[in-house]
Amino acid sequence: MINNSVRFDIILKMEEFTFLDDIATADVAIESRGDTLEELFSASARATFDVMVNAGDVQPEVKKTLRLENSEIDGLLFDWLAEIIYLKDSEAMVFCKFDIKIKKDVNYHLDAEIFGEEIDQSRHELRCDVKAITFHLFEVYEKDGKWISRFILDI
Amino acid sequence: MNSDMKINKISDWVWEIPKTEKEGMLVPARIFASDTLLESMDKGVFEQITNVACLPGIQKYALCMPDGHWGYGFPIGGVAAFDTEEGIISPGGIGFDINCGMRLITTNLKVDEVRPLLQSLINELYRAVPAGVGAKGDIKVSVSQLKDIMKRGAEWCIENGYGWPQDQQRIEENGHIPGADPSKVSEKAISRGINQLGTLGSGNHYLEIQLVTIENIFDEKIAKVMGIREKDQIVIMVHCGSRGFGHQIATDYLRVFDKAMKKYGMTVRDRELACAPFKSPEGSDYYKAMLCAANSAFANRQIITHRIRESFSKVFDADARKLGIEIVYDVAHNIARVERYKIDGREKEVLVHRKGSTRSFGPGSRELPEIYRDVGQPVIVGGSMQTGSYLLVGTQKAMEETFGSTMHGAGRTMSRSAAKKKVRGDQLIRTMAKDGILVKAASLSGLAEEAGIAYKDISEVVETMDVLGISKKVVQLKPIGNIKG
Numbered sequence: 001m002i003n004n005s006v007r008f009d010i011i012l013k014m015e016e017f018t019f020l021d022d023i024a025t026a027d028v029a030i031e032s033r034g035d036t037l038e039e040l041f042s043a044s045a046r047a048t049f050d051v052m053v054n055a056g057d058v059q060p061e062v063k064k065t066l067r068l069e070n071s072e073i074d075g076l077l078f079d080w081l082a083e084i085i086y087l088k089d090s091e092a093m094v095f096c097k098f099d100i101k102i103k104k105d106v107n108y109h110l111d112a113e114i115f116g117e118e119i120d121q122s123r124h125e126l127r128c129d130v131k132a133i134t135f136h137l138f139e140v141y142e143k144d145g146k147w148i149s150r151f152i153l154d155i
Numbered sequence: 156m157n158s159d160m161k162i163n164k165i166s167d168w169v170w171e172i173p174k175t176e177k178e179g180m181l182v183p184a185r186i187f188a189s190d191t192l193l194e195s196m197d198k199g200v201f202e203q204i205t206n207v208a209c210l211p212g213i214q215k216y217a218l219c220m221p222d223g224h225w226g227y228g229f230p231i232g233g234v235a236a237f238d239t240e241e242g243i244i245s246p247g248g249i250g251f252d253i254n255c256g257m258r259l260i261t262t263n264l265k266v267d268e269v270r271p272l273l274q275s276l277i278n279e280l281y282r283a284v285p286a287g288v289g290a291k292g293d294i295k296v297s298v299s300q301l302k303d304i305m306k307r308g309a310e311w312c313i314e315n316g317y318g319w320p321q322d323q324q325r326i327e328e329n330g331h332i333p334g335a336d337p338s339k340v341s342e343k344a345i346s347r348g349i350n351q352l353g354t355l356g357s358g359n360h361y362l363e364i365q366l367v368t369i370e371n372i373f374d375e376k377i378a379k380v381m382g383i384r385e386k387d388q389i390v391i392m393v394h395c396g397s398r399g400f401g402h403q404i405a406t407d408y409l410r411v412f413d414k415a416m417k418k419y420g421m422t423v424r425d426r427e428l429a430c431a432p433f434k435s436p437e438g439s440d441y442y443k444a445m446l447c448a449a450n451s452a453f454a455n456r457q458i459i460t461h462r463i464r465e466s467f468s469k470v471f472d473a474d475a476r477k478l479g480i481e482i483v484y485d486v487a488h489n490i491a492r493v494e495r496y497k498i499d500g501r502e503k504e505v506l507v508h509r510k511g512s513t514r515s516f517g518p519g520s521r522e523l524p525e526i527y528r529d530v531g532q533p534v535i536v537g538g539s540m541q542t543g544s545y546l547l548v549g550t551q552k553a554m555e556e557t558f559g560s561t562m563h564g565a566g567r568t569m570s571r572s573a574a575k576k577k578v579r580g581d582q583l584i585r586t587m588a589k590d591g592i593l594v595k596a597a598s599l600s601g602l603a604e605e606a607g608i609a610y611k612d613i614s615e616v617v618e619t620m621d622v623l624g625i626s627k628k629v630v631q632l633k634p635i636g637n638i639k640g
Contacts (some may be wrong), residue, residue, distance in 0.1 A: 127288070
């Protein structure tokens with residue numbers, strides 16, 4: 001139990017994202033970082049939902065599983081963000097917790113369990129809806145042992 | 156101005172970036188703007204419009220309207236026409252919100268009749284037109300009905316009781332563009348959009364109650380043709396699009412095009428400009444799917460119109476017909492359409508991409524319904540919720556100079572987070588109430604992002620195209636009530 005909470009703290013500390021004010025006017029630009037690809041993908045997903053809802057209000061009540069495959073790591077991140085944006089509308093859900101595993105053989109493979117709950121306008125502090133992930137200025141790279149991505153969400 | 160590029164002044168309101176300014180430009184870029192508007196345009200606009208000028212098959216100029224601002228792929232306010240035989244189609248030239256557009260609706264109510272009931276009216280409209288993240292519409296349709304909507308748009312709605320027969324001719328393309336093919340739409344797009352018919356969305360989408368003041372009628376004769384008859388008349392403006400259905404179609408095909416580029420040996424300067432030849436299997440499939448989203452957006456605004464009629468009828472205890480709730484017009488401002496223009500002395504078929512740009516067809520255009528054929532097409536330009544909006548009319552000059560296109564709104568000048576740092580949503584509601592504008596929003600932070608200070612001066616934007624004769628001012632409209640997602 002103690003071990004689990006310690007690990008949770010570490011994950012929170014390492015997963016980071018910032019909003020980039022100077023490269024988008026109508027849309028939202030984000031830089032996300034992680035020590036591993038899993039952390040990068042989790043931080044990117046958290047950032048995406050942070051645009052739409054106060055994640056502190058969202059309970060991890062319902063689990064959805066996702067499996068994605070792509071030959072390129074940037075393609076996989078694009079697919080991942082496109083998929084969670086799709087689920088937001090098709091399931092009318094917001095998500096707050098992302099358990100991700102990424103493996104590489106010839107292609108990159110992502111297996112994820114994501115947790116959240118159905119959107120309740122009376123209880124959730126909702127913000128601005130995200131329409132899509134764009135390819136504009138989209139990049140994923142590794143620098144000094146960190147995985148970094150930059151992406152722009154259409155609002 | 157935030158650009159190192161050479162920008163030549165062509166006239167007081169027209170600027171040109173020569174094609175020598177960036178490697179690969181096939182045509183010059185033209186920007187329509189006053190000195191002040193040009194000065195305030197962000198760097199992204201100049202980069203993006205010159206990227207557009209590099210796309211295969213582009214004709215004459217890559218155009219940027221005076222509300223132009225930094226988007227993804229095309230700038231918002233970008234217009235480009237491509238040869239249908241040798242040119243491309245690009246989802247980044249249309250936007251994810253396919254057929255995002257504006258609808259203007261009249262009433263015969265006067266402001267004195269509406270003010271005492273305005274709060275009830277806003278509450279009723281907010282209940283009847285779901286808005287914000289996760290909002291679901293209350294119309295349940297089957298997959299086969301949704302496929303019918305993809306092909307028939309507003310016509311389906313009217314046939315199923317969500318509208319009046321006369322509505323159809325007051326919608327661009329009669330509310331359904333031929334050529335839509337539901338077999339080109341993914342199951343994902345269907346499951347994403349099937350519960351969202353009749354919803355407003357979020358961001359800059361809104362439903363607004365507006366007022367005509369006598370000093371704001373610029374052309375009384377044309378205003379009358381469009382149903383704006385007197386001062387203090389109340390009208391309603393709706394801004395929304397194809398919702399998750401269109402967003403998913405654009406996402407699906409962006410991926411298809413990203414891969415297809417290699418197959419066709421094409422490169423672009425911004426990955427979001429991923430494109431394919433219009434006549435290729437990929438290009439043709441996207442066009443047919445995009446039209447499904449365009450038609451569903453016409454349907455979405457039609458269902459919202461029906462809810463508006465019901466709400467007014469309930470609050471004012473009168474039949475909507477007696478209240479004169481008639482559509483003025485409905486225009487798409489994120490779309491690509493096959494149109495014909497005179498280029499280099501001969502008529503040519505082109506695919507016009509309008510991303511944040513309104514069609515502005517002049518008098519005599521055969522695409523216009525009989526009621527507007529003599530005066531020109533109504534052009535609906537939405538401003539910020541604090542400053543007001545405009546109704547204009549299209550011109551012959553637009554057909555000659557801008558591929559029948561004009562601006563679509565005020566245009567953002569401040570990022571969303573910068574706006575939120577300057578304004579708080581709850582304060583904004585109080586400020587607007589003092590100015591006589593009641594607002595109800597699904598999100599307070601989302602509301603702050605849409606504050607008037609985040610936008611350019613709409614009057615200057617509109618003035619630019621009026622002086623140039625691209626679209627002429629008819630009426631300015633002032634907000635008194637607003638619903639936002």
